[in-house]
Amino acid sequence: MSAWLPTGPCTPRACVEAPAAVTARAVPRGVLRLTGVVLLLLAGIALSPLGARIPASLIRRWCRWIVRAAGVRVRVTGAAAPTGGLLLVANHISWLDVPLLAAVRPARMLAKTEVRRWPVAGPLAARGGTLFLDRDRLRSLPDTVARIARALREGSAVAAFPEGSTWCGRAQGTFRRAVFQAALDAGVPVQPVRIRYRLTGGTTTTAPAFVGDDTLLASLWRVATARGLVAEVEIRAPIPPGTHSDRRSLARSAQPQETAAPAWTHTVLVA
Numbered sequence: 001m002s003a004w005l006p007t008g009p010c011t012p013r014a015c016v017e018a019p020a021a022v023t024a025r026a027v028p029r030g031v032l033r034l035t036g037v038v039l040l041l042l043a044g045i046a047l048s049p050l051g052a053r054i055p056a057s058l059i060r061r062w063c064r065w066i067v068r069a070a071g072v073r074v075r076v077t078g079a080a081a082p083t084g085g086l087l088l089v090a091n092h093i094s095w096l097d098v099p100l101l102a103a104v105r106p107a108r109m110l111a112k113t114e115v116r117r118w119p120v121a122g123p124l125a126a127r128g129g130t131l132f133l134d135r136d137r138l139r140s141l142p143d144t145v146a147r148i149a150r151a152l153r154e155g156s157a158v159a160a161f162p163e164g165s166t167w168c169g170r171a172q173g174t175f176r177r178a179v180f181q182a183a184l185d186a187g188v189p190v191q192p193v194r195i196r197y198r199l200t201g202g203t204t205t206t207a208p209a210f211v212g213d214d215t216l217l218a219s220l221w222r223v224a225t226a227r228g229l230v231a232e233v234e235i236r237a238p239i240p241p242g243t244h245s246d247r248r249s250l251a252r253s254a255q256p257q258e259t260a261a262p263a264w265t266h267t268v269l270v271a
Contacts, residue, residue, distance in 0.1 A: 008165035008173055011212035015168035030225035036069035059106040063099035070223050078235030081105040085152040085188035089254050090195055092161035093169045094208040097195050100233050104193055107157035145182045152186035168209040169197060175255045180247040189238040194256040200228035
C-alpha cells in the first residue's frame with residue numbers, strides 16, 4: 001500500500017455501531033430511501049453531458065437531495081466557499097461525505113481508481129471530471145499533484161480527503177501533505193470543512209461510517225434503515241494563499257482539531 005492512500009485502522013466490527021434490529025416498518029423505508037438515491041444518481045448521469053451549463057446552485061441542491069433521500073438531515077454552518085480556484089479539504093468518514101462536500105461547492109473530486117468501478121456512482125464520478133488516483137503507483141504522485149494544480153489554476157475547485165482513508169468518526173487520521181502542494185503551486189486558497197454525524201438528540205454516531213472491509217451495499221442499507229441521522233457540515237474560514245510557506249504547515253493548519261481520542265490511541269484500541 002502506498003503512502004499516498006494509507007489504510008485507516010477502523011473496521012465495521014470494532015468501530016461501527018451495531019444497528020438496532022430492523023423492524024418490519026424499517027424495511028420498506030430503507031427500500032424507498034435507496035430507490036430515491038438511485039433515481040437521483042441516474043438523473044445526475046442523464047444531465048451530466050450538460051456540464052458547465054448546469055447552475056452551481058442546482059448541483060448543490062441535488063447533492064443535498066441525495067443525502068436527504070438516504071434519510072439523513074443536513075446542518076451546514078459557516079460562510080459560503082469563495083469562487084475561483086479553490087482546494088476543498090475535509091475529514092473522511094462515509095460515502096455521504098462526497099455529496100456533502102459537493103454541496104458546499106461543486107468541485108472536481110479526488111478519488112481512488114476503485115471508485116470508477118462502483119455501480120452508478122462510478123460513471124457519474126467519471127463524467128463529473130473526477131481526478132482518479134492509482135494508490136498502488138506512488139511514482140504517479142508528482143503527475144497527480146501537477147494535474148490538480150493545473151485544474152486549480154484554471155479556476156476549478158478540487159475536493160479532497162487528505163486523510164487518505166475513512167475513519168469511523170471517533171478519531172481522525174493525519175492530513176497527508178501532497179495535495180496541499182498543489183494549492184501552493186497554484187496560489188489558491190484552501191477551504192477546510194469538518195464533517196460529523198450525530199443522532200437527532202446530539203449523540204455522536206458511527207453508523208454512517210464506511211470503513212475497513214465494509215461493503216458499499218451494507219453501508220447504504222445501514223444508513224437507509226437508520227432513524228434520526230444528522231450530518232453536520234462546518235465550513236471553516238478559508239486559508240488565503242501566501243500565509244504558509246510549505247505544505248506541512250498548510251496541512252496542519254487545515255486539519256480539524258480532534259475532539260475525540262487521538263488517532264494513535266484509537267489505532268491501539270482497535271488493534
